[in-house]
Amino acid sequence: xxxxxxxxxxxxxxxxFVVVGVVMWLSYQLSDRxxxxxLHGSAVAIIIGLVLAWLGGIATGGSKGLADVPMFAxxxxxxxxxxxxxxxxxxxxxxxxxxxxxxxAAGVVALALGIFVSFAVGALVAxxxxxxxxxxxxxxxxxxxxxxVGPVTGTALGASSEVxxxxxxxxxxxxxxxxxxxxxxxxxxxxxxPKSAMAYGGLMGTTSGVAGGxxxxxxxxxxxxxxxATFYTGLxxxxxxxxxxxxxxxxxxx
Amino acid sequence: xIIYGVAALAACHLAGVILGDLLGVILGVQxxxxxxxxxxxxxxxxxxxxxxxxxxxQLSEQGILFWSAMxxxxxxxxxxxxxxxxxxxxxxxxxIAGVGATIACxxxxxxxxxxxxxxxxxxxxxxxxx
Numbered sequence: 146x147x148x149x150x151x152x153x154x155x156x157x158x159x160x161x162f163v164v165v166g167v168v169m170w171l172s173y174q175l176s177d178r179x180x181x182x183x184l185h186g187s188a189v190a191i192i193i194g195l196v197l198a199w200l201g202g203i204a205t206g207g208s209k210g211l212a213d214v215p216m217f218a219x220x221x222x223x224x225x226x227x228x229x230x231x232x233x234x235x236x237x238x239x240x241x242x243x244x245x246x247x248x249x250a251a252g253v254v255a256l257a258l259g260i261f262v263s264f265a266v267g268a269l270v271a272x273x274x275x276x277x278x279x280x281x282x283x284x285x286x287x288x289x290x291x292x293x294v295g296p297v298t299g300t301a302l303g304a305s306s307e308v309x310x311x312x313x314x315x316x317x318x319x320x321x322x323x324x325x326x327x328x329x330x331x332x333x334x335x336x337x338x339p340k341s342a343m344a345y346g347g348l349m350g351t352t353s354g355v356a357g358g359x360x361x362x363x364x365x366x367x368x369x370x371x372x373x374a375t376f377y378t379g380l381x382x383x384x385x386x387x388x389x390x391x392x393x394x395x396x397x398x399x
Numbered sequence: 400x401i402i403y404g405v406a407a408l409a410a411c412h413l414a415g416v417i418l419g420d421l422l423g424v425i426l427g428v429q430x431x432x433x434x435x436x437x438x439x440x441x442x443x444x445x446x447x448x449x450x451x452x453x454x455x456x457q458l459s460e461q462g463i464l465f466w467s468a469m470x471x472x473x474x475x476x477x478x479x480x481x482x483x484x485x486x487x488x489x490x491x492x493x494x495i496a497g498v499g500a501t502i503a504c505x506x507x508x509x510x511x512x513x514x515x516x517x518x519x520x521x522x523x524x525x526x527x528x529x
Contacts, residue, residue, distance in 0.1 A: 165472045165479075187471045194478030202484030212480040224476025230435050232473045234412045235466035237439035238446060245440075251514040258507060263500040270496040285492065289500035297429055311496075314489025318497030321486050324478060326501070334508040337520035341512035348504040348511060352435070353477055360474045365521055367470065372436045379423055379432030 150216050157219025164220065168193050188328045188361035195321060233356060237368040245372065248340040252373040255347025260381050263290040263350070264389045267315060271308075272397075279393040281308045283385055286393075288312025290381040291351045292320065298385035320354040327358025336362060339369040346370030350377030404462025407449075411442040 153160045172193055173186035198210025207213030212221030222228070267289025268282035276282060284304040288295030288311065295312025298304075304312075327336070327345075335341050346355050346369065355374040359366045412435075419434020426432060446463070449455040489497075512518070 161476060162472075165476050168475055168479075169472060187475075190471070190475045191478045194475045195481060195483055197479045198481045199483040199487075201479070202482060208482045208485060210480040210483060217479075220476045220479050224473055224478070224480050228473055229477050230416070230438075231409065231412050232466050232470040233435055234415065234438045234442055235408050235463050236470055237442050238408075238460075238463045238467055240439070240443050242440075242443055242447070245443075247515065248518075251511055254514055255507075255511045258511065259504050262503050262507065266500040266503050267496040270492060270499060274492045276492075285496055288493070289496045293430065301429075311489055311493050314485055314493035315496040315500075317482055317486035318489065318493060319501050321481060321483060322498065322501045326505075330505050334505060335512060335520075336508060338512075338518040339521075340515075340518040341508060344511040344514075345508050348507055349501070350504075353481070357474045357478055360471050363521065364471065368439060372439055375419075375435040375439075376433040379419070379426070379428055379430045382428045382430040383426050383432070 153216050154218060157217075158222050159219070161217070161219035161223040164217065165223065168197075185328060185361055187364075188325075191324050191357050191361050195324065229353075229356065233352075233367070233371045236364070236371070240368045244339040244369070245343070248343040248369070251340055252343040252347050255344040256350075256373060256376055256380060259348035259350050259377060260290055260384055261389075262348075263381075264385065267312075268393060276308065277397060278399050279390060279397045280304050282393050282397065283390040284308050284312045285315060286389065287381065287385045288315035289319065290316070290385070291378050292316025293378050294381035294385055297382045298390070301386035302390060316351070319349075320351040323349050323351055323354030324357035324361070327355075328362045331362045336366070339366065342366035342369035343373050346375075347373035347377065350374055350381065352378065401458055401462040401465075404455075404459035404464075405466070406462075407445065407459070408442060408463050408466060411445060412438045414438065415441055 169190050172190035176186040176189045201211035201214050205213040211217045264286035267286035271282045271285035280302045284299035287298035292313045295316050296309050299309040349355050352374050355370045359370045415438020416434040418437045419431040422432040
């Protein structure tokens with residue numbers, strides 16, 4: 146037994162292919178048998194992935210879900226930022242550049258609005274819970290944008306570690322919600338063409354959330370959503386500690 | 400050769416990420432700005448040019464399409480390593496801020512997608528095509 150787990154840890158990435166293959170097969174079976182294909186197999190697979198991440202986190206107390214279990218460390222490589230981004234870029238192959246140019250204006254508006262609205266919601270919630278200083282409001286607002294914007298904003302402004310932790314939790318929750326929720330809200334918000342996908346990517350911003358959510362909805366939408374979402378975190382980190390902090394400072398006065 | 404396609408994809412990826420990092424430095428942000436987006440544009444433009452000049456044989460194309468087909472499994476692996484425990488442990492502030500921002504932005508999608516005219520939905524997908 147020990148020998149086998151050692152071999153599996155040594156061949157981490159290869160074992161990850163097997164694990165994910167099994168999860169995919171199981172998910173498509175569940176999707177066909179239990180929902181008659183209504184809930185897409187990839188949506189089921191992402192939900193199972195998140196459950197596994199939760200179990201891994203409970204078991205190890207670590208921050209990388211299932212990948213913190215030594216035997217499953219290869220999941221960390223397979224689903225890490227490097228291969229994820231390579232796969233996202235590859236989905237752009239065959240995309241019609243005219244579609245992107247046509248949706249350009251909508252994408253830019255989506256980005257600005259998405260960052261601003263997320264900060265506003267996060268800052269209002271922070272204030273409602275007694276964090277009425279501009280630094281904490283901007284940090285939690287940044288967390289409501291993405292789990293990277295929050296800590297970057299907080300670190301730049303000198304927020305307390307408690308507030309930074311809250312902002313990370315808010316951002317992580319958003320990523321998980323977008324991954325699970327996208328296929329369910331897609332019919333309600335007309336998320337079925339390249340342009341609405343570009344608007345969606347810009348408004349939601351969380352790359353992992355959008356990447357997972359659109360994969361579970363319709364894989365053909367992935368490149369359009371990913372295209373705008375990839376600008377979001379950078380722009381959020383740019384606006385958070387500057388424009389948005391100054392606006393909050395002007396409103397709160399402290 | 401298949402590796403030509405993989406190499407072209409990887410080169411676009413790296414060039415895009417470098418551009419994104421440079422843009423981040425220019426803007427003074429501790430983050431990559433649009434790297435993956437630039438990489439996607441580079442891949443679209445370069446493969447379009449290669450195809451039109453007949454320099455992208457089907458075998459090279461396979462090297463790109465393989466990674467495209469691996470996209471969903473990779474996303475599942477990504478889901479399996481999210482910090483779900485921390486996401487759920489943030490208490491009411493984190494939950495209300497996270498859920499509130501998500502719902503507010505989702506609700507804006509139809510309005511923003513209408514800018515410059517409504518688009519027709521994509522044709523329905525064949526089962527198991529993904």
